[in-house]
Amino acid sequence: MNGKEALQPAQRSRVGSMLADLRAWLDNAQAPAVVAEVQPIPPGPVVPPAKKGKNAVEPAKPLPVLKSIVEQIDEILQTTLLASPFKDRDIHLTEGPGGIVLVKDGLNKFEGIEAVPEPEIKALIRQAVAEWEKNPH
DSSP states (O other), X not given: OOSGGGSOHHHHXXXXXXXXXXXXXXXXXXXXOOOOOOOOOOOOOOXXXXXXXXXXXOOOOOOOXXXXXXXXXXXXXXXXXXXXXXXXXXXXXXXXXXXXXXXXXXXXXXXXXXXXXXXXXXXXXXXXXXXXXXXXX
């Protein structure tokens, strides 16, 4: 029994009533409004925060922050730089206007990897890009 026969009489009556209300709403007609007296809910006692125990509710975990591709590659680059002769230089990748990659080397800023004058730094950035491409995202 999958049809209306599976419902008890009270359930069938509720479904019929809901369908009538829905039909009136869909036809843009006004269904008869049921007016109920609304009573304000009295304020409850202030409950101090529960101590951690078996029944303590864990706070919601914050959602992970999604990083751009450039930020992800920069993280890999930072790890790579630690083991390189350039570890003391302030080299970072950032995303510029229009999605271009900016390479910051201290106070110098270059648009794109090809604009970086030092081939060793270009190689480290390309290595970070290759590492990023290997990982599933």
